[in-house]
Amino acid sequence: MVATWVKRALLEVQGYVLLSAEAARATFTRPFYAREFVEQLDAIGVGSLVVVLLTGLFTGAVLALQSGLTLDQFGARALVGRLVGSTMVKELGPVLTALMLTGRVGSGIAAELGSMGVTEQLNALRALGTDPVRKLVVPRVLAGVTMMPVLTVVSDTVGVLGGGLIAVWELGVSPNAYWQSLLDGLIIEDIWMGLIKPIFLGFVITTIGCYVGLGVRGGTQGVGRATTRAVVAASVAVLAVDYFVTKALVTLIY
Amino acid sequence: MSGETDSSTSREITLDEALGPGSPVAVFDHVALAFDDVTVLRDLSFTLIKGHTKLILGASGSGKSTILKLMLGLLMPDSGVVWINGERVDQLDEQRLLAVRDDIGMVFQEGALFDSLTVRENVGFKLYENRAVPLEDADRRVEEVLGFIGLTEYVDRMPSDLSGGQRRRVSIARAMATKPRLLLYDEPTTGLDPITASTVDDEIIKLRDLEDVSSIVVTHQLRDAFYIATHAAVRDRREVRIVPAETGKVRQAEFIMLRDGLISFEGTAAELRASSDPYLRTFLT
Numbered sequence: 001m002v003a004t005w006v007k008r009a010l011l012e013v014q015g016y017v018l019l020s021a022e023a024a025r026a027t028f029t030r031p032f033y034a035r036e037f038v039e040q041l042d043a044i045g046v047g048s049l050v051v052v053l054l055t056g057l058f059t060g061a062v063l064a065l066q067s068g069l070t071l072d073q074f075g076a077r078a079l080v081g082r083l084v085g086s087t088m089v090k091e092l093g094p095v096l097t098a099l100m101l102t103g104r105v106g107s108g109i110a111a112e113l114g115s116m117g118v119t120e121q122l123n124a125l126r127a128l129g130t131d132p133v134r135k136l137v138v139p140r141v142l143a144g145v146t147m148m149p150v151l152t153v154v155s156d157t158v159g160v161l162g163g164g165l166i167a168v169w170e171l172g173v174s175p176n177a178y179w180q181s182l183l184d185g186l187i188i189e190d191i192w193m194g195l196i197k198p199i200f201l202g203f204v205i206t207t208i209g210c211y212v213g214l215g216v217r218g219g220t221q222g223v224g225r226a227t228t229r230a231v232v233a234a235s236v237a238v239l240a241v242d243y244f245v246t247k248a249l250v251t252l253i254y
Numbered sequence: 255m256s257g258e259t260d261s262s263t264s265r266e267i268t269l270d271e272a273l274g275p276g277s278p279v280a281v282f283d284h285v286a287l288a289f290d291d292v293t294v295l296r297d298l299s300f301t302l303i304k305g306h307t308k309l310i311l312g313a314s315g316s317g318k319s320t321i322l323k324l325m326l327g328l329l330m331p332d333s334g335v336v337w338i339n340g341e342r343v344d345q346l347d348e349q350r351l352l353a354v355r356d357d358i359g360m361v362f363q364e365g366a367l368f369d370s371l372t373v374r375e376n377v378g379f380k381l382y383e384n385r386a387v388p389l390e391d392a393d394r395r396v397e398e399v400l401g402f403i404g405l406t407e408y409v410d411r412m413p414s415d416l417s418g419g420q421r422r423r424v425s426i427a428r429a430m431a432t433k434p435r436l437l438l439y440d441e442p443t444t445g446l447d448p449i450t451a452s453t454v455d456d457e458i459i460k461l462r463d464l465e466d467v468s469s470i471v472v473t474h475q476l477r478d479a480f481y482i483a484t485h486a487a488v489r490d491r492r493e494v495r496i497v498p499a500e501t502g503k504v505r506q507a508e509f510i511m512l513r514d515g516l517i518s519f520e521g522t523a524a525e526l527r528a529s530s531d532p533y534l535r536t537f538l539t
Contacts, residue, residue, distance in 0.1 A: 031385075120366040127326050127360040128380045128428075129352045 016211045019133070023141050023207065026134045033135055040143035044105050044206075045150060052151045053158050055100050059092055060084055060159030064166040068173075077171055081178040082185030084163035089186060089194040093156040095242050098148065098201035102234040106209040109140055110230035113213025114223040122214070132214065141206045148202030149195050156194060193249050200245050201238050208234040278337070279304050279436055279468045280325060285334030286515075287320060294320050296515035298334070304435075305506065307462060307469045309479045311537065312512030318472040319363070322438045325470070326360060327351040339435060359429030359467075363441045365421035367413040367428070373400070374409045377427045399427040403457050419450030426457050430465065437461060439471040443478045455481050456496050463487040464494065476538065483507035483523040511537070 067083045113136060116122050125132050160182060167173040212230040216222045280302040287295045294317040302308050310318050323329040324336055327343045336343045341354050367376050374396055375382065381392035400406045403423045413421055422442055429437055439458060443451035455478050462469050463486050473479050484507075486499035509526045511519035511534060519526065519534055526534065 031383075119364065119369075120362045121368055123323070123326075123328055124360070124362055124366040124368070126328060127355055127358070127362075128383075129355045130379075130383060131348070131352070 015215070016207065019137070019211050019214070020203075020207050022133050023137045023210070026131070026138050027142060031134060033139055036135065036139035037142055040139045041147060043108075044101070044140070044143045045147035048101055048104055048147070048151055049154065051100050051104055052097055052155050055096050056088075056093065056155035056158035057162040059096055059155075060088055060162035060164075061166045063087060063092065063159070064163035065170060068167065068171040078173055078177045079181045079185075080163070080167050080171060080173055081160075081180070081182035084167070085160055085182035086185045086190055088156045088159040088163070090190050091242075091246075093159055094148075094152050094194060094197040094201060095238065097152045097155045098198065098205060098238045098242075099235060101144075101148065101151070101202070102205050102231055102238060105144065106205045106234040107227045107231045109206060109209030110213040110216075111223055111227045113210060114216030114226045117214060117216045118219050118223060137207075137210045137214070140210060141203060144202040144206030145199055146202075148198035148205075152194065152198040189253050192253055193246070196249060197242065197245050200241050204237045204241050205234045208237060275304060277304050278302065279339055280308075280470065281335070281337040282321070282324075283335040283337070285324065285331045285336060287317075287324065287329065287331050293515050295331075298515070298517060300510060300517065300520065302436075302468055302470060303506075304468055305462075305466060307471065307482065307507040308510060309483060309507060310470065310472045310510045310512060311474060311476070311479060313537075314474065316512040317515060318474075318512060319440050322360065322440050322470065322472055325436075325438060326355060326358060356432070357434050358436045358438060359432070359434040360438045361422070361425045361429045361440060361442055363444065364418075365413070365425035367421055367425060369413050371413075372409070373405070373411050373413070373416070373424050376413065376424060377431055379428060380432050395431055399431050400424075402430075402460070403427050417450075419446050419453060422446065422450075422454050423457055426454070426461070430461055430467070433465065435467060437467045437469045439469065439473070441473055441475075442471065443473065443475050448477075451475065451478055452481070454478075455485075456487075458482055459485055459496055460487040460494060464489065479509065480523055483509070 063084050064080055067087075068077055068080045071077050071079055071083070113122075116125075116136075122132050125135060164175065164178050164182075167178045168175055209230045212226045212233065216226045218225070278301045282298050282300050285295055285298045286293070298317075298321070300308065310321060312318050320329060324331055325338055325343065327346060327348075331344050334344070338354055339357050341350075343351065343354055346354065368379070371379070374393075377399060378392050378396040381387050381395055382389075397406065397409070400409055403426060405420060405423055405427070408416065408420065408424070413424070416424065426439075426442070437458075442458065443454050446454065458469065458471065459482060461467050471479065471482060484499055484504055485496050486503050488495055488497055504524070505522055507523065509519065509521060509523065510517055511526075513533060519529060519531065521529075527538070529535070
């Protein structure tokens with residue numbers, strides 16, 4: 001039973017890697033579906049703005065609240081800005097934004113492609129001479145990779161603002177002290193980490209959504225199962241990739 | 255394929271000359287296919303002659319739709335050879351299959367229309383994807399084929415606004431828009447009421463007789479299969495009429511009955527009706 005499970009898992013990984021490689025190759029060869037890419041930028045980027053804003057705001061706020069209480073023990077409440085800023089930019093901004101997008105975008109992609117599969121629209125695309133990887137996968141993956149850093153920056157900005165509001169209103173830290181400690185705590189390497197990580201996370205979310213969606217079998221029940229699988233797999237992958245990318249960046253750029 | 259091409263529908267004139275009357279456009283040679291432990295096709299061999307029709311009958315799960323997918327290269331056989339328009343489809347990679355599919359139109363079960371696109375965008379999909387085709391030519395061809403199937407006024411509607419029969423007819427229009435030499439129909443009338451099914455049958459007959467396409471129709475609707483085999487489309491001044499076909503025309507429609515992955519019958523409508531095989535008699539009654 002374990003052997004069967006391992007075999008199935010390895011086959012899934014193989015299929016995922018092959019799809020990702022095919023998508024990467026298709027990105028740099030013609031035809032390139034620019035219109036679909038722009039549509040996905042809108043769907044993934046603009047469409048996720050509200051949820052990212054709310055996520056960032058409340059994450060920054062609760063981070064300030066919690067860290068303020070801890071810093072109090074060391075008489076260092078005024079340093080809350082440093083903690084909020086570096087945590088949001090390096091870690092919570094990219095990861096929580098990615099997890100929000102996993103639920104919103106990853107599941108949507110899996111459901112959409114899965115529905116197309118069970119209604120034979122994918123076969124119809126192939127029969128009409130169109131490669132589903134170029135037409136459907138590449139625009140989504142590229143849009144995910146492009147918009148994740150943008151959304152992360154939005155999340156970070158709103159997060160530090162939210163943290164600032166709590167620091168000032170709840171913790172009694174002066175605005176100047178908050179912003180100064182925030183700026184003091186951020187180094188350029190942190191910024192690079194906060195911009196590079198989302199690229200990998202965006203790739204993982206969209207490729208997993210596409211892989212699961214394209215492999216749906218079993219009608220509408222299969223689509224439902226695929227949506228759940230996509231969210232679970234992408235969420236775990238986000239956390240795992242975050243660890244490995246962080247470790248690599250710490251080694252390479254710090 | 256090399257040679258001259260005509261206007262927007264890219265039909266290769268030299269291949270047309272090579273595929274003269276009586277030449278095969280599709281050949282299955284000892285094709286076998288199994289999914290896991292289930293054998294779908296055992297040893298399938300048949301030939302479709304240019305301009306003729308093959309009507310593939312069989313019980314659900316007998317492998318009828320699988321044959322169409324093998325022709326398009328959506329599935330690969332475990333053994334045997336599949337030839338389509340002079341190309342050996344079972345050996346081609348996805349890139350080269352795209353060129354073969356250029357000359358095949360497929361009408362999927364339930365239509366398989368792209369639900370986020372309008373009827374115009376569905377029907378003209380392949381034309382609009384081809385950057386070599388001017389937009390005006392593509393629009394003109396879309397209007398022409400929608401006129402052929404009688405759905406011109408639905409051009410800007412979404413598939414969800416259409417009835418089941420209308421979706422099938424739009425699917426036929428999409429398949430024929432680029433004037434393919436070979437049209438494949440997967441259960442084109444299943445689930446439709448008899449009147450709507452007749453309308454779809456008429457479109458199939460018109461395409462075969464007026465647009466000179468070779469057809470493979472997969473169905474378990476015997477009434478529609480016999481209708482397609484025994485009727486023809488004729489132009490009467492500006493009108494198109496469906497009339498009983500002459501004997502020679504009826505002989506160009508061959509029936510294939512699939513059973514247990516093999517062909518249990520191959521012949522004309524008359525031969526099928528006259529068969530004393532118990533399985534066929536059960537199917538026919």
